[in-house]
Amino acid sequence: MGAYVLRRVLLTIPLVVAVAALVWGLLQAMPGDYCDSFLDPELNGRPEAVAALRHALGCDLPLGEQFLAAMRSILTLDFGVSLSQRAPVRQVLAAALPRTLLLTGTGFVLGQLLAIPIGVFQAARQGRAADVGLSMVTLAFYSLPAFWLGVLLQLLLTLVWRLFPTSGVGNGGWDTAWHLVLPATTLALASAAADARYVRGAMLEVIRQDYIRTARAKGASEARVLLVHALRNALLPTVALFGLRLPYLFSGAVLVESIYAWPGLGRVLYAGISLPDLPLISGAFFLFAMLVAAGGLLADLATAAVDPRVRLDR
Amino acid sequence: MVSATSARFLLGSAALGALLAGGWALGCATDGQGTPPAPTDAHFPRGTLTIASSTEAKDLLSPLMRSSFDINLLDLIGSKLLDVEFDCGLKFKPSYAKSWSWSADGKTLDIELRDDLKWSDGTPVSAADLVRLFDLVSDPKVGSPHASEIALLAPTARPRVVDPTHVQFEFTDKNDPTAMVASVTSFQLVPSHLLGPEVDRASLASNPLNSTAPVSSGPWTVSAWDKGQSLTLVPNPYWVGSAPKIAKVVFKAIPEYDTRLIELQNGSVDMMEGVQVADADRLVKEHPEIKLYRRGWRNQDYIGWNNVDPKAYTAAAAANEGTGKRVDVSKLPPHPLFGDPAVRRALSMAIDVDRIIGDVLTSKATGTAYARRSFGTITPELCEAGNPEIPPVPHDVEGAKKALAAVGWTDTNGDGVIDKDGVPFRFTMIAPSGNPRRTAVAALVKASFQEIGVDMQMEWLANAAVGDRLRHRDFDAAFSGWSAMLWVDPSSAWGKDSEMNFISYYDPKASALLDEGLRTSDPGRTRSVWSDFQATVYADQPYTFLYWMDEIDAVNARVSDVQVDVVTPYRHLEAWSVPEDAPAR
Numbered sequence: 001m002g003a004y005v006l007r008r009v010l011l012t013i014p015l016v017v018a019v020a021a022l023v024w025g026l027l028q029a030m031p032g033d034y035c036d037s038f039l040d041p042e043l044n045g046r047p048e049a050v051a052a053l054r055h056a057l058g059c060d061l062p063l064g065e066q067f068l069a070a071m072r073s074i075l076t077l078d079f080g081v082s083l084s085q086r087a088p089v090r091q092v093l094a095a096a097l098p099r100t101l102l103l104t105g106t107g108f109v110l111g112q113l114l115a116i117p118i119g120v121f122q123a124a125r126q127g128r129a130a131d132v133g134l135s136m137v138t139l140a141f142y143s144l145p146a147f148w149l150g151v152l153l154q155l156l157l158t159l160v161w162r163l164f165p166t167s168g169v170g171n172g173g174w175d176t177a178w179h180l181v182l183p184a185t186t187l188a189l190a191s192a193a194a195d196a197r198y199v200r201g202a203m204l205e206v207i208r209q210d211y212i213r214t215a216r217a218k219g220a221s222e223a224r225v226l227l228v229h230a231l232r233n234a235l236l237p238t239v240a241l242f243g244l245r246l247p248y249l250f251s252g253a254v255l256v257e258s259i260y261a262w263p264g265l266g267r268v269l270y271a272g273i274s275l276p277d278l279p280l281i282s283g284a285f286f287l288f289a290m291l292v293a294a295g296g297l298l299a300d301l302a303t304a305a306v307d308p309r310v311r312l313d314r
Numbered sequence: 315m316v317s318a319t320s321a322r323f324l325l326g327s328a329a330l331g332a333l334l335a336g337g338w339a340l341g342c343a344t345d346g347q348g349t350p351p352a353p354t355d356a357h358f359p360r361g362t363l364t365i366a367s368s369t370e371a372k373d374l375l376s377p378l379m380r381s382s383f384d385i386n387l388l389d390l391i392g393s394k395l396l397d398v399e400f401d402c403g404l405k406f407k408p409s410y411a412k413s414w415s416w417s418a419d420g421k422t423l424d425i426e427l428r429d430d431l432k433w434s435d436g437t438p439v440s441a442a443d444l445v446r447l448f449d450l451v452s453d454p455k456v457g458s459p460h461a462s463e464i465a466l467l468a469p470t471a472r473p474r475v476v477d478p479t480h481v482q483f484e485f486t487d488k489n490d491p492t493a494m495v496a497s498v499t500s501f502q503l504v505p506s507h508l509l510g511p512e513v514d515r516a517s518l519a520s521n522p523l524n525s526t527a528p529v530s531s532g533p534w535t536v537s538a539w540d541k542g543q544s545l546t547l548v549p550n551p552y553w554v555g556s557a558p559k560i561a562k563v564v565f566k567a568i569p570e571y572d573t574r575l576i577e578l579q580n581g582s583v584d585m586m587e588g589v590q591v592a593d594a595d596r597l598v599k600e601h602p603e604i605k606l607y608r609r610g611w612r613n614q615d616y617i618g619w620n621n622v623d624p625k626a627y628t629a630a631a632a633a634n635e636g637t638g639k640r641v642d643v644s645k646l647p648p649h650p651l652f653g654d655p656a657v658r659r660a661l662s663m664a665i666d667v668d669r670i671i672g673d674v675l676t677s678k679a680t681g682t683a684y685a686r687r688s689f690g691t692i693t694p695e696l697c698e699a700g701n702p703e704i705p706p707v708p709h710d711v712e713g714a715k716k717a718l719a720a721v722g723w724t725d726t727n728g729d730g731v732i733d734k735d736g737v738p739f740r741f742t743m744i745a746p747s748g749n750p751r752r753t754a755v756a757a758l759v760k761a762s763f764q765e766i767g768v769d770m771q772m773e774w775l776a777n778a779a780v781g782d783r784l785r786h787r788d789f790d791a792a793f794s795g796w797s798a799m800l801w802v803d804p805s806s807a808w809g810k811d812s813e814m815n816f817i818s819y820y821d822p823k824a825s826a827l828l829d830e831g832l833r834t835s836d837p838g839r840t841r842s843v844w845s846d847f848q849a850t851v852y853a854d855q856p857y858t859f860l861y862w863m864d865e866i867d868a869v870n871a872r873v874s875d876v877q878v879d880v881v882t883p884y885r886h887l888e889a890w891s892v893p894e895d896a897p898a899r
Contacts, residue, residue, distance in 0.1 A: 081517075085541060086372060086525035095541070151572050159580045166577045167568050168543060261568045263542025270569070271370075276778050 004304055012297055019289040020074040023282050024067060079283035084275045085268070089283040092268060097287070099169060100264035103257065104249040106180055107187030108242075114192035116235070119199025124226055126204060134196075142193035146252045150186045150259040157182060167261035183260040187252050191245060198241055202234040209233075236307055243299030247292050359549050359561040361892035363873060366574040366583040370567045371545050374536070375509075375524040376501040377450040377458040382797070386882055387565070390547060391530035392502025393431060393439065396495065400881050402697040404492055404801055410439065410503065410531075414495070420488040420835060422471075423498065427479045432552035434535040437507050441475045443531075446506040448472040455515040463497050473498070488835055492801050505529050533558055533888045543567060549888075558888040559875075578604065584870040584892070587883050590750065594866050595679040603872070609865040610880030611695050611798075614688045615755065617743070617858040618784075618792040619652035619661070622818040627787040640811035643818040644825075651741055651790065658855040659707060660717035664762045666709040671861055674754045684866065688859035690848045691807050693798035695880050701845040704852050714766045725767050732767035740769040744783055745793035747774035755860070756793055784816040792816075800881065802844055804828060808851065819856040 054060060061069065073079065079089035118134055125131045141149070158166040170179035206212065207230050215229045216222075254266035261267070265284055272280035369383045376392060379385055395411040398404050406414075411425045431439035451458045452472060464472060471484035483498050508523055518524060528536050533555060534547040545565045549558040566583060568574045575593060577583040579601055589597065589606070597604050622643055630641045652658055667687055675685035686694065689704045718724075723732040723739055731738045745752055756772050763770045770791070775783070783789045796807075806812050808828055810820045827847040834840045852859070867883050869876050873892050877885035 081520055084372065086519050087541075088520075092541075154573065154576050158582075159576050162580055166580060166582055167573050168566065259570050259573055261543070261566070261570070261573060263540075267542060267569070274777065276776075 005301060008297060008300055008304075012293055015293050016290065017071075017075070019286060019293070020071055021067075023074060023286050023289075024070045026285075027278060027282055074282070074286055077283075077286075079286075080279040082272070082277055082280040082283075084271055084277040084280060089279050092280060093265065093283055093287055096263060096265045096268045099262065100250070100253055100257070100266060102176075103180065103183055103262055103264055104187065104246075104253050106184040107191065107252075107256075108245065108249055110184055110188035111191035111195060111245075112238075114188060115195035116199050116231075116238075118192070118196040120203055120226055120231060120234075122196070122200040123203030123207060123230075124222070131200075138193040138196050140193075141189050142197075144190070146186060146190050146255045147259060149189060150183070150256055153182050153186055154259070167259075169263055179260075179262075183256050183262050186256050186259075187249060190252060191248060194248075195238065195241065195245070198238060199234065202237050203230055206230045206234045236303070239302050239306060240299055242302070243292075243296035246295035250288050250291060358557065358559040358891070360894040361560055362562040362564060363560050363585070363890065363892050364564045364566055364583045366568050366577055366586040367565045368567075368569060368571070368574065368588070370542065371539065371565070373519065373524055374528040375450075375504055375518065375521070377447065377456055377460065377504065378519055378524055380459055386884060387545070388502045389532070389882060390534045390563075390884060390887055391528065391532045391536060391550075393531040394499055394502050395425060395444070396499040398499075398881065400695070400800055400879060402695070403699075404496065406495060406499070410444075411499075416491065420491070421485045423483040423485070423495065425473075425481050425483070427481065429479050430554055431531060432554070433505055433507075434530045434550045434552055435505075436552055437505070439503060439531050440506070441473075441478055441481055442506040443503040444473055444481060445475060446509055446511075447501055447504045449511075450504060450509070450515065450518065451501065453515050456518050460501065463500065466494065466497055487833075489832060490802070490835060490840065493803050496801055503531050505531075534563065537562075556888050559891040560887075563887070578868055578870070581870065584873050585867065585883075587865065587867045589866040589868045591675055591677055591684050591866070594684075594868070595677050597868060598679060603870060604868050605871050605876070607867045607869060607876065607878045608684075609867060609878055609883065611686065611693050611862040611864060612880050613795055613797050613865065614693075614862045615752065615793070615795045615860045616688070617661075617665075617759070617860065618789075618794065618817045619658050619856060619858070620649050620787060620790055620792075620817055621653060621820070621856055622646040622787070623649055623653070624787050624789065627818060631786070640813070641818075643810050643815070644820040644822075646818065649790070650737070651739065654721055655854045655856075656717055656721050657723070658858070659853075660714040660766070661763070661768065662707045662855050662858040663710045663714040663717065664766045664768070665759055665858060665860075666762060667706075667860055668709065670755050670758050673758065674751060675861065675863065684864045685861040688862050689852055690859060691796060691798065691804060692802060692844070692848060693800070693880075694862060695798070695800065696802060698841065699802045699844055701848040703845075704849050707855065707858075711762075711765050718766065723767075730764075730767060731769045738769065739767065740771075741790040742771045742773050743791040743793050744773045744775055744780055744789050746777045746780045748777075752793060759793070785813065787816060787818060802840075803832070804844075804847065805832060817856050819851070819854070821850065821854055824850045824854070 059066070077090050079093075081087065082089050082092050085092045118138065122131045122134050154166055157163050164182050165179050166182075168179055170176040203226075207226070212225060212230055215225050220229070250266070253264060254270055256262070257264045257266035258270045265287065268280065269284040269288075271277070272284060367383055369381060371384055371387055372381060373379050373384050374388060374391070376388055379388055393410050395409060396406045396414070397409040398406055410428055410431060412428050414423060414425045416423060427441060427444075429438075433439060448464065448467075449472075450456050451460050451464055452469075454461070466485050466487065466489065468484040468486055471482055473481040473483045475481050485494055505523065508529065509521075513521070523529065526539060526541075530536065530550050533550055533553045535550040536545060537548040538544070538546040544567060547563040547565075548561065566577075568577065568583075571588075571590075574583070574586045575589070578586045579597075581603075594606055597606065623646060626646045627641060627643070630646060634641060648654065652661075671683055671685045671687070676683045687706055689701070689706070692699050694700055718732060718739075722734045724734075725732045727733065729738075731740060733739065743756070745756060760770050760772065772793075780792065780794060784792060784794070805828060806814045808819060808824065809815055810825055824847060827843055827850060831840060831843040831847060834843060867878050873890055875886075875889050875891055877889070879885050
């Protein structure tokens with residue numbers, strides 16, 4: 001197991017470097033001068049200020065040296081100063097990251113708490129009205145844009161029925177938990193709809209296996225058969241799904257954080273794009289990519305932990 | 315005039331807006347012992363006022379302020395030499411300056427300063443704060459967007475301190491006195507005791523006094539600034555003017571319009587700006603607890619026609635790179651479609667502006683129009699500066715077709731699109747995305763052009779991208795907007811080498827009138843010159859000026875003594891009040 005973990009971690013290093021190079025390459029490929037895009041647009045027409053900042057950014061160096069300098073900066077998480085937040089990008093991201101992790105983490109857990117029972121229930125009722133009905137409902141939620149779903153929840157639960165706060169992050173503790181309900185639910189509903197279909201499919205695969213028939217033949221109750229014998233094995237693919245789900249959660253967070261004025265990475269990125277604030281955008285992109293890579297790594301390790309075949313299968 | 319499409323174009327209005335709000339009466343006195351004066355009214359301050367803001371505060375040192383939100387905030391927490399109120403024009407009132415007078419030659423402004431103002435940390439305000447302010451604004455390392463606004467000042471008198479309560483500003487030329495006074499009174503003081511001469515100017519934007527922990531010299535001070543969430547003001551204990559009646563003002567950053575509107579309706583916030591007309595109708599009908607206020611004619615929408623060939627402009631700009639020279643637009647070839655004033659006028663004739671106002675900007679419930687036709691860049695609020703004699707371009711589809719045919723544009727191949735020398739009249743219009751009003755208006759304009767055989771496609775871009783294209787003159791036509799200055803200085807919008815003359819308009823007669831208007835100090839003559847200038851420009855239709863809009867602000871009725879005006883949505887905020895036991899939020 002230790003060797004597997006080490007190999008998997010080592011494989012992540014070239015990925016990080018590749019993502020850093022990709023971030024730099026994408027910025028270079030944008031229309032206009034790469035260095036100009038890092039300057040405050042307000043400096044246009046003030047050559048002295050522009051020249052000083054271009055020098056500070058290393059824009060007067062040959063392209064190769066610029067690339068190496070940029071890689072050094074990105075890999076040390078030194079993205080410069082945010083044009084929109086007036087603070088080092090690293091500091092801005094560090095403040096926003098815990099809030100996004102709280103939101104996406106809660107959204108993921110809530111999503112699984114919804115998806116797993118729904119998927120199991122549908123599998124147990126395969127082909128019946130309840131299965132068909134839930135399939136339609138989950139498909140509808142899966143099709144709804146997060147933005148629309150968020151506004152709908154706000155209208156219903158903060159205006160028609162004034163049950164929850166409409167926006168913001170609250171003052172910590174229970175107040176923050178209270179503010180978290182709607183944005184996390186918005187994220188959860190969108191992901192639960194898709195995950196429930198995965199769980200349903202996995203359960204249908206498992207309940208046709210011989211050992212399930214054996215369990216039933218031994219007289220185990222249907223609930224025990226489904227929840228103990230079938231679900232445990234059906235959930236193995238959903239552990240791997242965790243890694244795949246992260247990009248959707250983070251991209252969904254960009255919109256959800258904006259709707260609910262939740263001051264996380266997504267909101268920061270959204271504000272950065274509006275300016276545009278290239279130092280912040282590049283930092284946020286890199287961080288998102290790293291979070292997704294870390295999620296994938298964790299999912300692989302978790303899969304290996306619960307399924308010995310993975311680490312043996314080199 | 316400034317464009318709403320980019321912060322860059324807020325240069326003029328930034329200074330203006332900073333100049334404009336405020337206007338509180340000074341009169342009380344401190345105890346002179348360096349401790350805050352005791353409140354004089356036991357009932358106040360009380361309660362919390364929550365205001366939804368679409369953006370966050372960014373720069374709270376006045377040399378760096380850009381956005382209208384920062385400007386409005388600075389007016390609450392800062393002191394300027396003079397305050398301004400607006401009644402057909404700017405009316406200056408004493409603030410840090412007790413009085414002011416002009417020298418006989420009209421080039422030296424002599425100002426007597428108060429000696430009883432204090433910063434929110436208890437340090438007395440002094441002339442050194444004024445000196446440091448202009449030092450920072452004029453320093454290229456700071457990169458202040460307002461550097462050009464003090465260009466009329468002699469470098470040795472920015473300002474000249476005669477004694478601790480007496481300063482002079484010296485101008486290189488005599489110009490319109492309103493513009494001259496405005497150019498030196500637009501900025502809030504900076505704390506020289508915290509911003510010494512050795513302060514790192516290149517990174518001033520990251521200085522805590524700008525970005526996290528400002529000190530104030532106005533009636534309010536920042537008690538909390540939680541980035542991404544809210545900024546909270548409380549009364550400045552050292553303020554010597556009228557004491558605020560509200561204990562806490564919270565500006566809650568909510569980027570989404572729909573979320574702001576929901577929070578207004580469910581009572582989570584007390585105020586939001588920029589309510590759309592359709593929503594205003596619904597608020598009137600369904601929410602009697604919400605009152606609507608009209609700000610006045612400050613913003614307009616236009617269609618800008620690039621007057622010169624964009625490729626020629628790009629080539630000229632490239633040739634000038636590094637020389638510091640501006641492109642002389644008078645020497646560039648005209649735009650192949652829009653270079654001819656007759657074509658631009660015909661396009662304007664095709665658009666039914668009155669129908670647009672009726673369909674998009676008029677209340678369906680009350681019939682109230684929240685827009686009026688525009689005839690140029692001088693706002694109708696400047697009631698003595700406009701030219702009411704200008705006849706509007708009529709809506710006349712047949713007339714437009716004839717006018718285009720007269721200059722060679724006819725449909726020779728029967729494909730429904732007029733052409734000339736084998737080139738169809740086809741173009742792309744850029745516009746900032748995400749604005750439902752502009753989406754609706756663009757559809758009406760497109761349909762109007764189809765009627766005369768002109769094929770227009772829309773290209774919706776991010777706000778910043780539109781600003782960038784405008785700055786580089788990289789467009790054929792643009793549908794965007796202006797926010798008006800509240801004094802008459804058309805040079806930024808119309809000067810032939812002005813960076814903001816992004817349609818590259820040049821007309822010898824208009825240029826001569828512009829120069830004369832800026833030099834003339836006789837009010838009667840000035841009025842006449844600006845009147846001719848507006849008529850000359852309007853006849854050329856470099857823009858199709860569409861409509862001025864009246865912004866609607868909505869405030870919960872629990873807030874008393876609310877005043878909004880064309881200058882600021884928070885006029886005399888210190889006089890507003892809310893009940894003591896505000897609902898828990």
